[in-house]
Amino acid sequence: MYFNDPQSHAWDALVEAAWQGWEHAHAPYSKFHVGAALLRAGGGIVAGCNVENAAYPSSLCAERTAICAAVAQGMKPGELSALVVVTEAPTLTPPCGACxxxxxxxxxxxxxxLVNRHHRTLHSLADLLPHAFTVRNLNG
Amino acid sequence: MYFNDPQSHAWDALVEAAWQGWEHAHAPYSKFHVGAALLRAGGGIVAGCNVENAAYPSSLCAERTAICAAVAQGMKPGELSALVVVTEAPTLTPPCGACxxxxxxxxxxxxxxLVNRHHRTLHSLADLLPHAFTVRNLNG
Amino acid sequence: MYFNDPQSHAWDALVEAAWQGWEHAHAPYSKFHVGAALLRAGGGIVAGCNVENAAYPSSLCAERTAICAAVAQGMKPGELSALVVVTEAPTLTPPCGACxxxxxxxxxxxxxxLVNRHHRTLHSLADLLPHAFTVRNLNG
Amino acid sequence: MYFNDPQSHAWDALVEAAWQGWEHAHAPYSKFHVGAALLRAGGGIVAGCNVENAAYPSSLCAERTAICAAVAQGMKPGELSALVVVTEAPTLTPPCGACxxxxxxxxxxxxxxLVNRHHRTLHSLADLLPHAFTVRNLNG
Structure with a gap:
């Protein structure tokens, strides 16, 4: 697979799944619909969408919906291989800090x-969350 | 279906699905494994488990994992019909306030x-969250 | 003090503090401004407001802002004596489940x-969160 | 003030306030105590600590406690000037993604x-959260 090239067809199934998640967004408050899809090691794809709540802090983003759904299906740490985030916003939508x-x-x-109707750009988690707080920090 | 009776076989498939979710809990911090499963109007079942994070506030409970996964599959408000929560704790585990x-x-x-290895009790959301804050509050 | 009577002057200082918190609400997304104030055992009052975020799940409610601010000032479990929540919504605003x-x-x-410009009603946490999930559940 | 130098005495009052917040951490679950303090434009200092919950996702980090407390006191966007985070962990503790x-x-x-009992290092928000999701993304 060639996930280092944003134009690679390797991304096609993930992008399609993310748009399918996007169609299910529950975003009556922000009207900002987001879809996501992740690739598990082994090849499984899991989609997510944002799930907002009248009490805004109890909302959940599309990326986390996909991750948690994948964990409930058996994904373990180290088995997350790629992520796509889609919106119709003209500026590509990066994951929030919590995601x-x-x-x-x-x-x-x-x-x-990151994908919208016209563009795509490729990032990496290491670039988006340098000096991450992880279990290694908790354990001293 | 007879979801007003905690012993009804109507619950069997949901309880089984919740235990399957439970097996996938990512709970290395609390060691408190939780599974959940919900029934969608129409008959679909979606399972969840708790998904903890080294930064505790970024964790998610099993109930919310199941709900968000179901929304990503197309569940809309009004289409959530029943919920099961399972743990091995001797005292049955109710949903937290956020869930x-x-x-x-x-x-x-x-x-x-609510189910553990030996007991089950039946509650209702209306009983567990009286005077709920909802979209009706937001809209005045 | 007479906190069992919603009209008691015992509430006056808390209601005033909650409206002062309300004035500082950062709610550009919902436009729904909320203020809160709590009473600590010993008499201290701490105010809060909702603090929203462009990424909605990273928002915080007024009640939790007040509680966390109080903890940072030294409040311990068992030292929380009373809470007021104020909004201008015609229907009184109850705390969300997470709060x-x-x-x-x-x-x-x-x-x-619960207070708005015209009315007030008195609730209790035990009534609003029956069968709460607490540390007793975690410890089995 | 000289906040571009981690050893500058400009940081002294903030570091002291962060340790005072640290003393109030409510962290019975992780045992990982965190303190924070921020500087408001104009000179005010607000401290925070982590405030954990038996339902882990309802916990709050020290940094967010300080920010929300400052907002309740009147801090507006653009008025946040500096932040200190303190723990006793041998590896310095960075803010989590949600913070x-x-x-x-x-x-x-x-x-x-970032400060512990022996060391300090200086970061910037722009370095820790590149390509941030902000209100500019929401507004397209």
Whole structure:
């Protein structure tokens, strides 16, 4: 697979799954619909969408929805291989800090592709969350 | 279906799914493993488990994992029909307040079955979260 | 003090502090401004407001802002005596489920006064969060 | 003031306030005590500590406790000038991703000093949260 190239067809199935998640976004408060999809080691794909709440702090982002759904299906730390985030916003939408934190629980590094209707850019978790707080900090 | 009876076989598939979610809990910090499963209107079952994080506030409970996964699969408000929560704790484990809040986004009321290896008790969301804060509060 | 009477002057200083917190709400996304104030055993008052974030799940409610600020000033579990929540919404605004959860970390029960420009009603934490999940559940 | 030098005495009052916050940490679950203090434009200092909860996701970090307390006292976006985070962990403790997200609501950039009993290092918010998700993303 060629996840170091944002234009690679390796991303196609993940991008499609992320748009399918996007269609299910529950975002009546922000009207900002987000979809995500992740690739598990072994090849499984899990999609997510944002799930907002009238009490805004109880909302959840698309990326975390996908990660938690994947864990419930058996994904373990070290088995998260790639992530796609899609919105229709003209500026590509990066993961929020809290989502980066949850990604870092399951991967030391990760290619992250940001996609909208016209563009895509490739980032990595290591670039988006340098000096991450992890279990290594907790254990001293 | 007979979800008003905690011993009804109507609960069997949900309880089984919740224990399957439980097996996937990522709970290295609390060591407190939780599984959940919900029933969607129409009959689909979605499981969840708790997904902890080295930064504790970025953790997610099993109930919310199941709800968000179900939304990513297309569940809408009003389509959440029943919930099961399982742990091995000798005292049955109720949903935390934040999970009750997220349940209330998708159901006005809901039968909630708490299960461990020996017992089960039946609650309802209306009983567990009276005077809920909902979209009706936001809209004045 | 007479916190069992919603009209008691015992509430006056807390209500005033909650409105002062309300004036500082950072709520550019919901436009729903909330203030809160709590009474510590010993008499100290600590105010809070909601603090929203462009990434909605990273927002915080007024009640939790007040509680966490009080803890940073030295409040311990068992030292939380009363809470007021104020908004201008015509329907009185109850704490969300997540705030009830955080209140339950610091008090087994608590009088909670809901206030707007015209009305007030008195609740208790025990009524708003029955069968709470607490440290007793974690410890089995 | 000389916040570009980690050894500058400009940091002294903030470091002292962060240790005072640290003494009040409510961290019975992780046993990982964290203190924080921020400097407001104009000179005010606000301290915070982590405030954990039996339901781990309802916990709050020290940095967010300080920020939210400062907002309740009147701090506005653009008025957050510096942050200190203190722990006794031998490896210096960086803010988690969610705290970086909340910092980014109130400052485009920010000097962040990490301190333990023996060492200190200086970071910046721009370095710790590149490509931040902000209100500019929400507004397209």
């Amino acid at each position: 980066r934190q949850v990604l870092a629980e399951f991967a030391d590094d990760l290619p992250i592709l | 009750r809040q997220v349940l209330a986004e998708f159901a006005d009321d809901l039968p909630i079955l | 009830r959860q955080v209140l339950a970390e610091f008090a087994d029960d608590l009088p909670i006064l | 970086r997200q909340v910092l980014a609501e109130f400052a485009d950039d920010l000097p962040i000093l």
